[in-house]
Amino acid sequence: MAIQSVFNPVQSAGPLQMEPQKKSTPYEAQQSFGTFLKDAIQQVNNKQMESDTATQKLVMGGDIELHDVMIASQKASIALNATMEVRNKVIEAYQEIIRMPI
Template sequence: MAIQSIFNPTQSAGMLKIENQVKTVPTPYEAQQTFGSFLKDAIQEVNNKQYESDVMTEKLVRGGDIELHDVMIASQKASIALNATMEVRNKVIEAYQEIIRMPV
């Protein structure tokens, strides 16, 4: 059984054809924009969870119609989201520092 290459040398550098499907490889600029928008959306989601927790806590303190367990669940969700974000940030900084230490 012969091994066949998935790359066709006649195709352009940005195109990859696998089983009649053409997939384009994003340019570095497009990848950067996609990653940037993903990161922005993720941070916005963490911010929304923090805001929701603050609003629910304020309603509880003011005697609004809200259950304590709902406030605690929202608070824990916000806390977990923030902790996860901080861990990702720490890993990114650690990876950056490791790259900086590499000899050229």
């Protein structure tokens, strides 16, 4: 019996009980999405600022290695490029929706 419960844990645990999902209003969904976007853009900004700080530290002769500066710079660059690609796709999708006939 123990072997069956290992291979088939769902049947041995009994029927699944699904929790009802909370339905959000359009306003709440809009606020949640807005908060998500704001946080994502803030993270990209933080990476840019970390890169700038590391670069300034290196230029001023601070205690930082060149490879750490390059890693911070690449992380900031990748984050910015990814953000720009997402923005481009959103704009492209919006333009496609606008072109749809009614």
